[in-house]
Amino acid sequence: MSVSSSGSAAYSGSLEGSNAQRGLWSSRLAFILAATGSAVGLGNIWKFPYVTGENGGGAFVLVYLLCIAIIGIPIMMAEVMIGRRGGHSPVNSIKAIAQRDGLNPAWKLVGAVGILAGFLILSFYSVIGGWAISYVGTTASGQLSGQTADAVGAIFSGLLSNPGTLLLWHTVFMALVMLVVAKGVRSGLERAVSILMPALFVLLLIVVGYAMTTGHFGQAAAFLFQPDFSKLTTSGVLVALGHAFFTLSLGMAVMMAYGSYLPKKISIAKTSITVSVIDTGVALLAGLAIFPIVFANGLEPGAGPGLIFQTLPLAFGQMPLGSLFGTLFFVLLIFAAWTSGISLLEPIVEWLEEQKGMNRTVSTLGAGAVCWALGIASILSLNLWADFAPLGFIPMLEGKTIFDLLDFFTANILLPLGGLLVALMAGWVMSKPAMEKELALSPGAFSLWFVTVRFITPIAVGVVFIYNLM
Ligand code: TRP
Numbered sequence: 001m002s003v004s005s006s007g008s009a010a011y012s013g014s015l016e017g018s019n020a021q022r023g024l025w026s027s028r029l030a031f032i033l034a035a036t037g038s039a040v041g042l043g044n045i046w047k048f049p050y051v052t053g054e055n056g057g058g059a060f061v062l063v064y065l066l067c068i069a070i071i072g073i074p075i076m077m078a079e080v081m082i083g084r085r086g087g088h089s090p091v092n093s094i095k096a097i098a099q100r101d102g103l104n105p106a107w108k109l110v111g112a113v114g115i116l117a118g119f120l121i122l123s124f125y126s127v128i129g130g131w132a133i134s135y136v137g138t139t140a141s142g143q144l145s146g147q148t149a150d151a152v153g154a155i156f157s158g159l160l161s162n163p164g165t166l167l168l169w170h171t172v173f174m175a176l177v178m179l180v181v182a183k184g185v186r187s188g189l190e191r192a193v194s195i196l197m198p199a200l201f202v203l204l205l206i207v208v209g210y211a212m213t214t215g216h217f218g219q220a221a222a223f224l225f226q227p228d229f230s231k232l233t234t235s236g237v238l239v240a241l242g243h244a245f246f247t248l249s250l251g252m253a254v255m256m257a258y259g260s261y262l263p264k265k266i267s268i269a270k271t272s273i274t275v276s277v278i279d280t281g282v283a284l285l286a287g288l289a290i291f292p293i294v295f296a297n298g299l300e301p302g303a304g305p306g307l308i309f310q311t312l313p314l315a316f317g318q319m320p321l322g323s324l325f326g327t328l329f330f331v332l333l334i335f336a337a338w339t340s341g342i343s344l345l346e347p348i349v350e351w352l353e354e355q356k357g358m359n360r361t362v363s364t365l366g367a368g369a370v371c372w373a374l375g376i377a378s379i380l381s382l383n384l385w386a387d388f389a390p391l392g393f394i395p396m397l398e399g400k401t402i403f404d405l406l407d408f409f410t411a412n413i414l415l416p417l418g419g420l421l422v423a424l425m426a427g428w429v430m431s432k433p434a435m436e437k438e439l440a441l442s443p444g445a446f447s448l449w450f451v452t453v454r455f456i457t458p459i460a461v462g463v464v465f466i467y468n469l470m
Contacts, residue, residue: 037193039279041340043247048283053301056231057223067244076272078426083259089350090253114253117414122344123374129337130169139326144317149297177341182364200332211292220291242412251415378403427454
């Protein structure tokens with residue numbers, strides 16, 4: 001994707017023709033690859049298993065799947081549609097639509113929520129990306145082979161206890177993200193996604209294959225897919241909802257930004273569904289890879305954010321060619337995290353370019369530096385500040401470190417809020433004929449989507465919020 005031009009707001013308020021000046025995705029596949037690159041990341045492989053473990057398994061997974069189907073896919077369609085109709089960076093797309101459909105310009109708040117969420121998420125996302133980088137060395141060195149669960153756990157705690165090492169890898173990860181965003185050239189990346197995503201998929205399948213030999217695969221499958229509603233809490237429902245947004249990269253206008261490059265003739269519904277199905281498939285595979293190892297080694301499913309780093313290394317230490325597969329796996333995980341990280345920074349940089357007239361390199365350096373600095377707070381939460389819970393006086397935030405708070409506030413509050421605004425905008429204020437034209441669905445399918453964004457999504461998000469936050 002050849003991203004926006006010189007920086008000085010190319011935005012003219014006219015919608016027709018604006019896309020053409022910005023360069024479009026070459027094909028439906030290119031968009032799917034870029035959107036999948038954004039969606040598939042640490043959320044699928046790192047976060048999904050650990051939040052599933054913390055929230056008791058099956059019932060949580062079911063709610064998460066429902067959130068993907070009923071809330072995630074319709075919102076993704078709405079975001080892509082707003083982006084394509086607007087034809088600019090999210091904030092200006094909304095402005096352009098507001099002008100055209102006579103809406104209140106305050107809707108550009110959607111873009112503002114997105115930019116804030118992007119900063120906050122990338123700050124801790126990069127720290128976890130750093131863990132993955134560090135594990136390339138850990139696996140490649142062969143030090144995992146034949147290790148016990150305790151030894152593998154100790155390697156992980158060793159990493160967390162060392163702020164210097166964490167800072168180093170966090171810095172490397174941020175630099176990788178900034179490099180691509182500053183260049184503004186994605187074409188190479190899309191080609192890479194088309195090779196590396198399937199490779200990641202295959203490696204996950206290999207680990208699932210290994211997991212089947214542990215003798216605990218059935219137990220893991222039951223844990224993931226047999227709902228036990230007694231284990232589901234209201235906060236679990238909020239986490240499932242938040243994670244649906246997080247894993248599909250929704251609620252912060254990423255899909256809006258990407259949608260603005262989507263050629264008009266391509267079906268928004270089909271592409272959104274494809275991306276969501278791939279994303280969900282990767283998450284479920286990760287679950288099937290990890291939980292058999294958890295049960296076979298008597299580990300705790302609710303171990304928290306370290307879960308994959310305490311389980312997968314065990315598998316790589318035991319399976320044939322484990323060092324090779326392990327190294328490859330973490331390299332691919334870095335790549336998946338990288339493409340997601342890029343999509344977190346890209347909207348901010350586009351906004352700085354269009355809105356503030358800054359050039360791409362300067363905006364990338366500036367925004368990247370802020371995320372990097374913020375990341376240091378997350379790093380310290382893992383060691384020196386591990387007992388510091390700044391908002392611990394609020395019952396539901398008890399014991400949460402800065403890192404936990406950033407994760408909670410972004411995934412569970414900001415993203416659903418951003419999604420809610422998108423749903424309200426599409427469901428209540430945008431021109432309906434224009435949306436019909438943009439989505440080009442059969443009348444029945446359009447009505448289904450429309451009713452969903454108009455009623456179901458706002459009510460669902462509202463109810464979950466009220467139950468949790470009131
Ligand atoms: N979806 C990515 C993941 O699962 C994370 C991500 C990238 C994201 N861009 C986003 C989350 C935008 C929310 C919004 O790893």
